[in-house]
Amino acid sequence: MNTIIAEVKEIKSVDNLHIIKFYFAGTILSMMSLELDENIKVGVKVKLIAKSTHIAIAKEFSGEVSYSNQLDAKIVHVENGELLSSIKIQVWETTLESIITKDSSERMNLHVGDTITALIKANELSIVEVL
Amino acid sequence: MIDINVNKKLHGTQSEMLLDVKLNINHGDFIALSGKSGSGKTTLLRILAGLEKSKGIIHLENNIWQDHHSFKSVQKREIGFVFQDYALFDNMSVLKNLLYVNQDKKLAQHLLDITELSELKHRNTTTLSGGQKQRVALCRALMKKPKLLLLDEPLSALDPTMRIKLQNEILALHQEFNTTTIMVSHDPSEIYRLATRVIVLENGKIINDGSPKDVLLRTQGSQKFSFEGELLEIKKVDVIFTAIIAIGQQLVEIAISENEAKDLKIGSFVSVSTKAFSVNIKKLS
Missing domain, CATH: 3.40.50.300 (P-loop containing nucleotide triphosphate hydrolases)
Structure with a gap:
């Protein structure tokens, strides 16, 4: 599980549907959610999670993509299994893991030290704790 | 024997x-x-x-x-x-x-x-x-x-x-x-x-x-996280819908699309599932 500590910047709501924006690592993250804990307000710090299997990686990325969350990161570790690869990436002080197929990892020629963009859809981020 | x-x-x-x-x-x-x-x-x-x-x-x-x-x-x-x-x-x-x-x-x-x-x-x-x-x-x-x-x-x-x-x-x-x-x-x-x-x-x-x-293990194809429950309510929210489902002693709410909502009837039994890769887990204190 990947943990991200972020600060709530903005909350937009339609009925019980919410888009929450956070400050994190010099950029803005977006999260889509149903129901929202009343303690989650602008200015509070929260712990966010994203599953490793939900973090995609783009290299030398150009053009537009609908992923709301695009983080510039550096690969710090690559572990290749038989079918899958675990790619550890660093975004400022935070280390995240992306699990992708080994085929993708090899196709993209991912190595430690590479600069990449980590992509996370807004519905794949969740708040686990208000700090 | x-x-x-x-x-x-x-x-x-x-x-x-x-x-x-x-x-x-x-x-x-x-x-x-x-x-x-x-x-x-x-x-x-x-x-x-x-x-x-x-x-x-x-x-x-x-x-x-x-x-x-x-x-x-x-x-x-x-x-x-x-x-x-x-x-x-x-x-x-x-x-x-x-x-x-x-x-x-x-x-x-x-x-x-x-x-x-x-x-x-x-x-x-x-x-x-x-x-x-x-x-x-x-x-x-x-x-x-x-x-x-x-x-x-x-x-x-x-x-x-x-x-x-x-x-x-x-x-x-x-x-x-x-x-x-x-x-x-x-x-x-x-x-x-x-x-x-x-x-x-x-x-x-x-x-x-x-x-x-x-x-x-109730599975359908590659959906490993699967429960059966009773559909209690469907609500339109923005361009999507939410469904409230009673599973055992608990209520869950899931986001669904208009197409999915169309085929569902309140009070009917439904199965909700997701892939094993999508589920978050957290230790209870």
Whole structure:
């Protein structure tokens, strides 16, 4: 599980549907959610999670993509299994893991030290704790 | 090996039902017998125990428990039995309850050690808690060194913590004595923890028979995280819809698309699922 500590910047709501924006690592993250804990307000710090299997990686990325969350990161570790690869990436002080197929990892020629963009859809981020 | 091929007409509350069961059980198997109430589970146990007559045969290895000509009584079947309610002798101590069945003091002490009842062995059984009584009942059933142990929802009256404790003790006893066991249970976690094989009865017939994982893990293709529940409400929110579903004692809310919402009817039973890769897990304190 990947943990991200972020600060709530903005909350937009339609009925019980919410888009929450956070400050994190010099950029803005977006999260889509149903129901929202009343303690989650602008200015509070929260712990966010994203599953490793939900973090995609783009290299030398150009053009537009609908992923709301695009983080510039550096690969710090690559572990290749038989079918899958675990790619550890660093975004400022935070280390995240992306699990992708080994085929993708090899196709993209991912190595430690590479600069990449980590992509996370807004519905794949969740708040686990208000700090 | 136990060969079972029995049938019996049952008069249910609604209609007549034919209990018709053909089953081979290997020595040392731990079988969970599951199914809705009224499906014939308890009747099948009573037939195996010799408490109820039926047509057909029951053989345990070369030993005939019943066939077309003969019928062995419950005392002659080498069976251990534990019911939901504790059938202990109230005017006796824990130890005496065990020795009443069989004078083997060493075995009694060994059973009491495994179930952590040694310190209570001189207590009168009326002073014991529900969980303790059920452990005594279990030990007493094993004092006969039965060829077959029949458990009819033995833990269903206990609280969850005590259930898990007794499940572990049942498991320890099974590993120690390797007694062929049939246990009626509805609790998936209990079945998964204890059983090597699950048999599901419906209207007196076996409708499913397999490993706990195969029978209990409800999967559709690659969806490994799957529950069934009742659809309570669908609400439009922005361009999507949300559905409230009651699953067991809990309500869940999921986001769905207009297309998905269109085909769903309030009050109908639905299955909700996601892939094993998508689920978040968190330790409860």
